[in-house]
Amino acid sequence: MLIQQTITKLQNLHLIGMAKGFDDQLSSVAAMSLSFEERFGILIDQETTYRENQRLKRLLKTAKLKFNSCVEDIDYQHNRGLDKSQMASLVTCQWIEKGVNLIMTGLTGSGKTWLACAFGNQACRQGKTVLFQRLPLLLEELQISHADGSFRKRLAQLAKCDLLILDDFGMAALTIQGRSDLLEVIDSRVGGRSTIVTSQIPVENWYGYLSGGNPTVADAILDRIISGSLRIPLQGESMRKLRK
CATH class of the missing domain: 3.40.50.300 (P-loop containing nucleotide triphosphate hydrolases)
Known part of the structure; x- marks a missing residue:
């Protein structure tokens, strides 16, 4: 329940990339072997990539x-x-x-x-x-x-x-x-x-x-x-x- 609440809060904060990345890490055996810093860094990268992709979609749609x-x-x-x-x-x-x-x-x-x-x-x-x-x-x-x-x-x-x-x-x-x-x-x-x-x-x-x-x-x-x-x-x- 706590995990789902965390994902929901991330989505409510419009951190969609991090929410998806966090959900993916929960089912990844490889992610479990990483340190907290490494896992958090991956989440930041995923959020950055998500926002860049969304911005590109908006720019192409407007163009x-x-x-x-x-x-x-x-x-x-x-x-x-x-x-x-x-x-x-x-x-x-x-x-x-x-x-x-x-x-x-x-x-x-x-x-x-x-x-x-x-x-x-x-x-x-x-x-x-x-x-x-x-x-x-x-x-x-x-x-x-x-x-x-x-x-x-x-x-x-x-x-x-x-x-x-x-x-x-x-x-x-x-x-x-x-x-x-x-x-x-x-x-x-x-x-x-x-x-x-x-x-x-x-x-x-x-x-x-x-x-x-x-x-x-x-x-x-x-x-x-x-x-x-x-x-x-x-x-x-x-x-x-x-x-x-």
């Missing part, structure tokens, strides 16, 4: 990544122009800590979104907050938010995450409002927050897509996204075709 991809599964066999030394540097996520942007361009199926989600997953594993957004849908949501008065709140949410993934840049025509909203989103993240932008449009053609009769806004967006950014121009055939 809403399109693919459950990870950096360990990056395909280097097919020639896509990936630089292994650059990829190794990106995996450390130091660029996120410095607030550097990452631009990935390439034809449809080249793996831009998959790779962006892999970096998002890696950032979550390092305790960073991530948010995946398809840019066309995000701009529609922001347009609606102007009507219901939630634009500033939504902008603040986008501004505070450590890594924002804007997928499918250039897939839909920009309205005047959409162009202005995109500038607000990018500007709110300058100076400390990183953004991944994926696009089928080469960077040199972005100005034509963004200008739409307003070169001032286009210049402002490009300056904030491109200045000091890292780039991965993906090459080769569609990965979907190759996998088939």
Whole structure:
């Protein structure tokens, strides 16, 4: 009865990892041969691991990544122009800590979104907050938010995450409002927050897509996204075709 009460108290204190570890030790012959200090140290490790796993689950759930991809599964066999030394540097996520942007361009199926989600997953594993957004849908949501008065709140949410993934840049025509909203989103993240932008449009053609009769806004967006950014121009055939 005393043992069950101890387990219940641990659970009530939200020490779930320790409660599970304590229960496991009771049925472990090997654990009985350990000293109190050793057994207690194992319980602390189990609680730490449990909390880290729970935090990772929360971060991944909030990130809403399109693919459950990870950096360990990056395909280097097919020639896509990936630089292994650059990829190794990106995996450390130091660029996120410095607030550097990452631009990935390439034809449809080249793996831009998959790779962006892999970096998002890696950032979550390092305790960073991530948010995946398809840019066309995000701009529609922001347009609606102007009507219901939630634009500033939504902008603040986008501004505070450590890594924002804007997928499918250039897939839909920009309205005047959409162009202005995109500038607000990018500007709110300058100076400390990183953004991944994926696009089928080469960077040199972005100005034509963004200008739409307003070169001032286009210049402002490009300056904030491109200045000091890292780039991965993906090459080769569609990965979907190759996998088939």
